[in-house]
Amino acid sequence: MTATTQHDSLSPLPNQTAAGADGADSAMHSPRRALDGLARSAANARSQAGAALGDLASGAGDLARDSARELRRYSLDARDGMVDRIRDRPLQAMLIAAGAGAAIAIVARALFSAGRRDR
Numbered sequence: 001m002t003a004t005t006q007h008d009s010l011s012p013l014p015n016q017t018a019a020g021a022d023g024a025d026s027a028m029h030s031p032r033r034a035l036d037g038l039a040r041s042a043a044n045a046r047s048q049a050g051a052a053l054g055d056l057a058s059g060a061g062d063l064a065r066d067s068a069r070e071l072r073r074y075s076l077d078a079r080d081g082m083v084d085r086i087r088d089r090p091l092q093a094m095l096i097a098a099g100a101g102a103a104i105a106i107v108a109r110a111l112f113s114a115g116r117r118d119r
Contacts, residue, residue, distance in 0.1 A: 086093040
């Protein structure tokens, strides 16, 4: 009877050893699973960031096209308005152009002569 009692007391030992081995396997796989989950999360974040950057670039391109179109329309309207004023008052337009040309010539001469004096 003592032998049976001794055997019964040793009986849980193989079960504890197997449980310990399972625990060790689980402990070894746990970091691997965590790293796999982290890699999947990083891949998802990278994919979402790429999509967001693509949307941002597309929006910036659309904004640039719209701005260029608006600027072109504004400059064409300004040109058409200037042409209409020149046709309505040609003498005034000619006097304004002559005054602007004279002012540009005076400024250019002053800059040119200042550059020669610095030498």
